Amino acid sequence: MTFDEAHATFIRRHTEKRSGERRGRLERGHQHAEILFLRNVWWPLRGNFKDLHPEYEVLDWRRRPYFADFAWLPGYMKLIFEIKGYATHVRDMDRQKYCNELNRETFLHAMDFHVISFAYDDIEQRPDLCITLLRMVLSKYQPSHHPVSRAQLAEKEVIRLAIEQSRSLRPKDVERHFEIDHKTSVLMLKRMCAKGLLRPSYGGSRERIVRYELAREAIDYF
Known part of the structure; x- marks a missing residue:
């Protein structure tokens, strides 16, 4: 129609x-x-x-x-x-x-x-x-039409957290929000970088990632 x-x-x-x-x-x-x-x-x-x-x-x-x-x-x-x-x-x-x-x-x-x-x-x-x-x-009000894994749900929550804070995310922000340890939060953020949902932001020496910026592709992830 x-x-x-x-x-x-x-x-x-x-x-x-x-x-x-x-x-x-x-x-x-x-x-x-x-x-x-x-x-x-x-x-x-x-x-x-x-x-x-x-x-x-x-x-x-x-x-x-x-x-x-x-x-x-x-x-x-x-x-x-x-x-x-x-x-x-x-x-x-x-x-x-x-x-x-x-x-x-x-x-x-x-x-x-x-x-x-x-x-x-x-x-x-x-x-x-x-x-x-x-x-x-x-x-926010409807379930997905496709099966959703716990990892996908967590990634969407990270995106919502970044939007709400209106600034780049630190691993510490994710640790506090999900009540998880530092290693798990870093793995989650790096996995989202690999998917193109986040972009890493390096420190002064550019040897260590200190923050994660929301990528434009993240908005279409919902």
Whole structure:
């Protein structure tokens, strides 16, 4: 099934289930930016629209309806995806709208929704970046489709640790995080270097590796 066929079925199915303003909002709100996100980012990564809800209604703290661009509801997790254009969400936004948007995101977080925002310019011009970031987000909530060894799980955790620290890793960082000895941490880091996931950083004499930098290929490992 092509994207256009799957998308038409997806929207028709949700439209048939709705009435009143919820249906009207779907017909009015699901336009170019939202379709571009599905075409350029979601479809290449997922290949289906399972558990995805367009123009998803949530009541805010004032009991007023708010329609998110998309909600992904696979069961126990609740993710909201917003596509934000510069003009609408930055250039033309006044102070009150800005406050309301921040308050809404905080309220959604309190209601156990996780809000993920993508810039329209990235979706249009840099979809590969959006796909990589979305893959990282979704990988936290779904098991792999292939058997995963304990070594692979550990390597992904090392990558997450490096991303969180926003700096190069020392063997000591890995030792503390996994509660393992120094030799085991060094072997793990060197194995990841051999796979191209990390790059060694040498000391002044360049005789001894002192740190490990995250390689670009590591992001695609998820």
